[in-house]
Each structure stands twice: as structure tokens, then as C-alpha cells.
Amino acid sequence: MSDRRRTLQRLEISRAAIRLFRENGVAATGGEQIAEAVGLSARTFWRWFRTKESCVEPVLSLATDAFTASLTRWPAGVGLTEHLAADYAEHPDAGPDDGDLVLAVIRMSRDEPALRAIWLVVQERAEPVLAGILAGRFGRDPGDVAVRVQAAALNGALRVATEDIAAATADGRRPPAAQLRERLSAAVDAATHGVDGERAAGQGPTRST
Template identity: 80%
Template sequence: MGKTAPPVRRGRRPMSDRRRALQRLEISRAAIRLFREHGVAATSGEDIAGAVGLSARTLWRWFRTKESCVEPVLSLATDAFTASLGRWPDGRSLDEHLLTDYRAPVDSGPDDAELVFAVLRLSRAEPALRAIWLVVQERAEPVLAGILAERLGRACDDVAIRVQAAALNAALRIATEDIAAATADGQEPPIDDLVERLSAAVRAAGHGVLDRTAHPR
């Protein structure tokens, strides 16, 4: 007797992690545009799902609340900073390094920087959006600590490493929020303005710990 053929699987193929991340990013962009145009209160989860051609059921599988839809775009800001920190070479201060190295992540779109600023402007009157921004910042902090610990030959739980990571995180938050506040809605500032402000904030946060004289122990 011949072997029985394996059953044919029906239904959709499982989505890859990268495709899922890109889909979440598209949802995030759509949500921010709707929030900016109509306001958070007047925008529903169904509105966001419809803008990207998804069902509301799918949207709620990926996001807890409509406000949490902004998280993937906000994460681009912290991703760019941690990536640049990871490329920081020996013999150069971090603030100087950022001036020439800081750049948008690979998956970033042409208006993603402005979408980040739009969320931060909205967050001044929307506590739920502010909470999401702070959660994104909190998640970035241990990543920063890990990069610093490896560079300086210390443990991630070293109090000096943790404090410095928190200071860098605060520098990123303050610089980004300042640019958002100084920029009109829909207007994206030159990338040089953001980088220069971020570099100045990092220099203020370093207090000499992260200067060119820092070497692994």
C-alpha cells in the first residue's frame, strides 16, 4: 500500500516576527495621524483598525488600548539612541559621537520623527499618551545600562551604571520633548537640531563619567 499523503493545511500562514513588527508600526502611524487630526477622545480602536484595513479584533490582539497603539513609533526614538550608543567608539566623547552618528532606525519612515513629536505634543493634555511614552523610556533604560556595563567592564546592576543609564535616558527624553514643544504641528525640524540638542543633553548628563577618558576596568 502506498503512503497516505499528509493532510493539506488550510488557513493563513503564520506571520513572521518582522512582518508583525512592521504591521504594528503601520498601525501606530495610522493611530497617531488620527489622534492628531481628530483628537484621542474622538478616535476609536475601530477607526484605527479601519485605517489600515484590519479588523478591530486583530487590533485588540496586538494592543491593549487605543492609546498604546502609539508605542511602536515612540520606540523608534529610543531604538535610534541605543543603536548609536552601541556604535560609540573608544577615544571619543559620547556627545561628539552622536553629532556624526545618530540616525533614524532602518524601519523608520520619512515622517516618523514628526509623528513622535506629535504624540509628545498631544501627551501634554493626554495622560494616557504620556504614560505610554514613559513606559517606552523605562524599557530602554536596562538596554542602555547593558551597553554601558559592557563598555566600562562593570556589572549591569552596578549603581554607577544604573544611574548613568537613567541620566542618558533623561537626556533623550528632555531633548525630544523640547524639540516637540518648539515645533509647530506638522513641521519636522531639521535632524541637525534634534541631534545638537540631544548631544548637549547627553553632555550635561555625563558629568565627566562618559568622556573620552573612560576606559574599561
């Protein structure tokens, strides 16, 4: 199986798992049920995923990957919040209901520590990627403490904004895409005093001493 096909297969398993968790509850859903839903053997399923809860990771990763992809397209001379409001888009591999599935996982994670742990791991994995992007933009070392702190702030903004959107859509109503982007931009604006605004024009993060 090619890497691309494996990635898409893992996404299908992830989607099926989240739907089953949402419909039946995490405790009442077994790995064998998830495997059956996508036509896999239980043996193959357990070879690909260590736990049933870890199945949510591929879909969750699409959200963080979309954020980092937008950050790489951030043009010089444009504020980051302004850029995200205009540019942020779902990952090319995202399915029509993946956004709703991400929000469903985050809502369930309030009562499911194992899902919460996966969500936080996905967030943690994105942080060095963000640091690398910021470092490249401003000609700095990714290990620079100022760059790392600002990457952590951006990462936190993404997490808080997504969790806020999940809470706001608990009744099943999905706000317009523009409103969701505005929520993300507002969170980023609160977190990026050293990245956005005047520094976005090219000054970059303040050097640490």
C-alpha cells in the first residue's frame, strides 16, 4: 500500500470511529466495530492504531495542518489576523463533514480523558512546525526562546478558538465559515503581540537576551 493510500485509509477509519463514538459513546464502541465499519479485519485495525481513541488523530490533524499551511502563505506586510481571516481554509484532504467531526471530538473530550489526550498530543506536535515557519519568516533559529514562545502562543490560540467553536456549536447549528474564521482571528490577535501588527511587516520577534 502506498503512503498516500495509507493516509486516506487512516482518514476513513478516523471518520468512521468518530461517527461511532458520537452515536454510541466511546465506551460502547470497540475497535472491532470500527474495523467492520470500514471493511477491515480487526488485526489490520490494531496494527494501524494502538487504541480505539487514537483513531481520532488523523481527522484532528487536518485542522492543525490547515492552520500551519495558512501560516506558510502569510505574505510580508500583512497582519497575521488579517491574513487568516482571508486565507484560512480546510485541508485539501478534508471531507464535507470533517469540520463537524473535529468539533464532535473536542466536545466529547470534555468527558473522555483519552480523547482529550489525543487532542493535546496533536496540538503539541504542531508547535515545532509553527516555530520553524516563524523562524524562517524572520530569519531566526527555531530554538530561539522568543520564537518558541510565540509558536506556543499561536498553537494555544488555535486550540482555544477550536474549543470555543465546539462549545458554540453544541446545539448542532454551524455558524457561517466567515464567522468561524473571525473567531480564529480573534484568538490569534490575542496571542500574537510579538508576531502581528507592526512586526508582521518584517521586524519579526524581539530577540531574546
